[in-house]
Amino acid sequence: MADDKSNAAEYWKANVRTIIGCLAVWAFVSYGCAILFRPLLASIPVGGTDLGFWFAQQGSILTFIVLIFFYAWKMNKLDEKFGLGE
Amino acid sequence: MSQFAINLLFVGASFALYIGIAIWARAGSTKDFYVAGGGVHPITNGMATAADWMSAASFISMAGLLASGGYANSTFLMGWTGGYVILAMLLAPYLRKFGKFTVPDFIGDRFYSNTARLVAVICLIVASVTYVIGQMTGAGVAFSRFLEVPNTAGIWIAAAIVFLYAVFGGMKGITYTQVAQYVVLIVAYTIPAVFIALQLTGNPIPMFGMFSTHTESGIPLLAKLNDVVNALGFQDYTADVDNKLNMVLFTLSLMVGTAGLPHVIIRFFTVPKVADARWSAGWALVFIALLYLTAPAVGSMARLNLATTVYPEMAGQVEDYDAAAEQALIYEDRPNWIRTWEETGLINFDDKNNDGRIQVYNDSNEEYAEIAESRGWEGSELTVNNDILVLANPEIANLPGWVIGLIAAGGIAAALSTAAGLLLAISSAISHDLIKTMINPKITEKGEMLAARISMAGAILVATYLGLNPPGFAAQTVALAFGIAGASLFPALMMGIFSKKMNNSGAVAGMLAGLGCTLLYIFTYLGWLFIPGTNMLANTPENWLFGISPLSFGAVGAMINFIVAFSVRSVTQEPPQEIQDLVESVRYPKGAGMAVDH
Numbered sequence: 001m002a003d004d005k006s007n008a009a010e011y012w013k014a015n016v017r018t019i020i021g022c023l024a025v026w027a028f029v030s031y032g033c034a035i036l037f038r039p040l041l042a043s044i045p046v047g048g049t050d051l052g053f054w055f056a057q058q059g060s061i062l063t064f065i066v067l068i069f070f071y072a073w074k075m076n077k078l079d080e081k082f083g084l085g086e
Numbered sequence: 087m088s089q090f091a092i093n094l095l096f097v098g099a100s101f102a103l104y105i106g107i108a109i110w111a112r113a114g115s116t117k118d119f120y121v122a123g124g125g126v127h128p129i130t131n132g133m134a135t136a137a138d139w140m141s142a143a144s145f146i147s148m149a150g151l152l153a154s155g156g157y158a159n160s161t162f163l164m165g166w167t168g169g170y171v172i173l174a175m176l177l178a179p180y181l182r183k184f185g186k187f188t189v190p191d192f193i194g195d196r197f198y199s200n201t202a203r204l205v206a207v208i209c210l211i212v213a214s215v216t217y218v219i220g221q222m223t224g225a226g227v228a229f230s231r232f233l234e235v236p237n238t239a240g241i242w243i244a245a246a247i248v249f250l251y252a253v254f255g256g257m258k259g260i261t262y263t264q265v266a267q268y269v270v271l272i273v274a275y276t277i278p279a280v281f282i283a284l285q286l287t288g289n290p291i292p293m294f295g296m297f298s299t300h301t302e303s304g305i306p307l308l309a310k311l312n313d314v315v316n317a318l319g320f321q322d323y324t325a326d327v328d329n330k331l332n333m334v335l336f337t338l339s340l341m342v343g344t345a346g347l348p349h350v351i352i353r354f355f356t357v358p359k360v361a362d363a364r365w366s367a368g369w370a371l372v373f374i375a376l377l378y379l380t381a382p383a384v385g386s387m388a389r390l391n392l393a394t395t396v397y398p399e400m401a402g403q404v405e406d407y408d409a410a411a412e413q414a415l416i417y418e419d420r421p422n423w424i425r426t427w428e429e430t431g432l433i434n435f436d437d438k439n440n441d442g443r444i445q446v447y448n449d450s451n452e453e454y455a456e457i458a459e460s461r462g463w464e465g466s467e468l469t470v471n472n473d474i475l476v477l478a479n480p481e482i483a484n485l486p487g488w489v490i491g492l493i494a495a496g497g498i499a500a501a502l503s504t505a506a507g508l509l510l511a512i513s514s515a516i517s518h519d520l521i522k523t524m525i526n527p528k529i530t531e532k533g534e535m536l537a538a539r540i541s542m543a544g545a546i547l548v549a550t551y552l553g554l555n556p557p558g559f560a561a562q563t564v565a566l567a568f569g570i571a572g573a574s575l576f577p578a579l580m581m582g583i584f585s586k587k588m589n590n591s592g593a594v595a596g597m598l599a600g601l602g603c604t605l606l607y608i609f610t611y612l613g614w615l616f617i618p619g620t621n622m623l624a625n626t627p628e629n630w631l632f633g634i635s636p637l638s639f640g641a642v643g644a645m646i647n648f649i650v651a652f653s654v655r656s657v658t659q660e661p662p663q664e665i666q667d668l669v670e671s672v673r674y675p676k677g678a679g680m681a682v683d684h
Contacts, residue, residue: 012673016584019175026171030164035333038326047297048306049324056160057152057382058293061167061375068174068371072364075179079361084674086359 011082018074022067030060089487093232096491097498100270104263104502105250126261128362132369134261135353137268139166139344139370140377141217141504142224143564145271146497149479150472152385153392156323158333160382165337167371167378169344174367177345178354180583180672182363187355188511189348189575190519196582198665199590200524205597207515209574210348214508214515215549217347217567221508222553225501231430231477232494238554244502245550252506252542261356264507267499272376274496278480278489279380282387285483292383300390302402311386314393314400317407318447319454323386329633339640343568346576348515349507360675388475391482395421396446396468412461414443423481432471438464505549513542566608573600573643581651586669588651591658596651604643608636 033041038052046054079085087095126134144166151159184192189210194203222241229240276292283295287307300307312322327333344350353370354363394401399410417435427433435444439462448454449466477497480489517537522529529537574597581588581596611625623629625636634642671677 008670008674015673022171022175026168030168030337031334034160034164035327035330035337048308048310048312049297052326053157053160053308053324054297056157057163058379060164061378064167064171065368065371065375067171068364068368071175072361072368075364076361079675084676085361086675086677 007082008084011078011084014078014082015075018071018078022071025063026067029055029063034060087487089490090234092487092491093494096488096495097232100266100495100499101247103266103270104499105247107263107266108250110262126356126358128357128365129369130261130265131353131357131362131366132371133268133373134264135350135366135370136373137264137271137499137503138353138507139350139374139504140268140271140500142221142228142497142501144377144381145275145500146224146228146476147473149381149384149388150475152382153389153475154472156321156386157325158327161333161337161340163378163382165340166344167374168337169341170367170371170374172341173345173350173354174364174371176580177351177583178363178367179360179675181351181579182354182357183360183675184672185355187352188514188519189351189579190515191523192582193575193578193593194519194523196665196668197578197588197590197593198661199594202578202590202594202597203519203524205594205601206575206578207519209570209597209601210515211512213346213567213570213575214348214512215545216570217564218505218508218512218545218549219552220564220567221501221505222549225498225505226553227473228477228494228497228501232491232498241550241553244498244505245546248502248505248509249543249546252509252546264503267503268373270492271496271499271503272373274492274499275377275384275476276380277492278483278485279384279387281485281489282391282479282483283383286387286390292387293379296383296386304403307390308386311390313404313407314390314397317400317411318393318397319451319458320448323389329627332630332633332635332638335634335641336638339572339638339644340568342572342576342644343640344572346571346574346579347567348571348575349504349511351579352507352511352514384476384479388479388482392470393446395424395482396444408457411447414445416443418442420444421482423478426481427474427478430474432474434469436467438467444468509542509545512545513538516541569604569608569637569640569643570601572640573604573647577644577647577651581648583669583672586666587655587660589655589658589661592651592655595654596647599650600643600647603646604639607631607639607643611636 034052034056038050038056041051041055044051051059076085148162151162181189181192184195186192186195190203190206193206194200222244225244226237226241229235229243230237233240233243235243279292280290283292284290286300286302287295287298288301289295289298296307298307299305300310303310305313308324312324315321315323354366357363357366396415397410397413398415399413400407404410417437424433424435428435437443439445441462444467445463446466446468447458447463449458449463477493480493517534517540521537522534577600578593578597581593609620610622611629613620627633627635630636
């Protein structure tokens with residue numbers, strides 16, 4: 001339990017902001033680049049096909065990994081900053 | 087040594103390893119049984135989660151789906167990995183902080199309602215059992231092919247093995263067994279892929295090889311593949327999809343389903359700290375991605391290999407695809423792997439035009455029909471079951487016998503590890519949430535363990551029975567499991583954490599609405615309880631509501647769940663103060679401690 005209510009609320013807000021940012025990237029690479037915007041990226045060639053195809057079968061997965069590790073790192077810093085870690 | 091002996095050696099050695107580990111780590115207390123004493127390192131946990139997650143569907147059938155569907159089936163790749171992002175940010179750390187053992191535990195406590203707990207137990211059991219049936223069938227097929235026993239015997243062997251280590255080992259046994267299984271399955275998956283990538287592109291790394299030059303023809307591999315499949319009347323491998331709405335919703339369904347599947351969530355209860363739950367999800371995805379990044383290479387290369395086996399003239403630099411198409415493989419000259427798989431019935435040849443050659447092409451393409459006719463073709467003559475692709479891959483590429491033995495061990499590991507994880511989720515829902523919490527709170531620890539083991543055995547029997555009498559819906563069942571989990575459990579868990587004011591009535595109404603709508607939509611097209619002939623509409627794209635396939639409906643179900651929950655909440659009382667405090671405390675890692683006893 002947080003000792004200081006406003007401190008805790010601040011922490012939660014920062015967490016939610018981080019999540020929204022990460023999920024925006026998550027949606028952009030998968031639903032965006034790989035599916036909806038694929039026609040727009042058709043002119044960028046990647047090894048025999050286009051960038052959208054690469055995002056659908058490789059790029060989005062790689063981005064997902066980066067996102068989770070970024071989130072874990074960022075939250076550890078927030079835990080420390082607000083003194084709410086274990 | 088014969089191939090049969092090699093397979094036996096590999097499968098036998100891997101079993102000895104799993105069972106040895108299960109005995110070595112035999113669970114002592116109830117807590118050990120469920121959550122391995124809360125002391126599993128994030129990397130270890132990530133690896134075990136990866137083995138838990140990657141089932142027969144990922145290992146055996148996904149590359150085959152990619153091979154046949156090309157770009158359109160990228161949904162499986164993104165859906166089954168992207169779910170971990172949601173899991174890591176929206177669920178895992180908070181559920182770890184909450185510190186109970188099971189998903190219904192959280193839903194029941196958070197929504198201060200045994201009705202909510204019961205609904206969660208039902209969703210969990212339906213989703214998990216349907217998923218296990220698919221695993222049992224998959225394991226049965228792999229056993230029967232490699233040990234050369236009938237399919238029925240294969241399923242019984244699978245059931246006996248799962249029973250042994252899931253029932254006697256508990257979670258801890260499973261955690262370390264699953265680490266071993268992960269290693270076996272990833273090695274088995276990547277070795278053939280590396281060899282094949284080398285053969286086709288000279289690049290040993292499959293995910294790079296896929297985007298580099300095809301050695302024999304001198305053009306990029308994917309461009310070559312497009313040319314070849316085009317010459318046979320199929321659409322481009324990399325062709326875009328028209329129905330983008332369905333593609334988006336299907337991907338989303340698989341993602342929320344991933345985040346809502348109880349056997350995956352339960353994994354995050356087993357790490358020591360909240361921070362570890364976050365890292366754990368990342369490591370899990372790293373280990374999963376090793377297979378998921380390789381799968382598209384396996385799929386595209388296998389499709390090319392298959393086509394050039396049938397039309398050897400198409401392999402190199404082709405001036406005239408028409409001439410190459412005339413030189414289809416003579417049936418009597420077919421390679422050994424076609425002969426072996428023909429015996430299983432999963433490859434079938436029917437010489438429709440009696441010319442002694444194997445013609446494979448897209449005979450449902452009307453524009454191509456004229457070309458086919460002019461060549462004297464009377465229909466595609468070879469049917470290849472998608473699911474054999476990964477298992478047959480080493481044989482297609484002429485790899486040594488030990489690689490084939492390894493693939494056998496890997497395929498079986500994938501099916502068994504997922505089945506065991508699901509069985510644990512089922513047994514804890516019954517023994518812990520249903521019996522201990524709701525029916526008989528005075529049950530002893532020993533009695534609870536016994537109940538867990540009995541319900542596990544019961545679940546295995548049900549799954550084995552249904553696996554023995556497959557109603558013929560393996561792919562749909564997996565999709566149903568995702569649909570149910572995504573439409574019912576995921577929204578309830580998320581609202582439980584992110585909406586402090588969400589109350590019991592809202593959550594229960596939401597879960598029931600999400601579950602009900604999803605089942606209704608699926609049953610409308612696939613038949614009531616999947617009984618063939620009871621569907622009210624034919625399962626074709628023209629009949630789908632807004633072009634949404636039944637497989638994609640989980641995402642819509644989840645939205646319905648959210649909308650109903652918030653509407654009901656707005657007209658009912660807000661939750662009591664202590665529940666709001668509970669939500670507050672779940673949000674901060676401080677004071678998590680070990681997974682608590684009760």
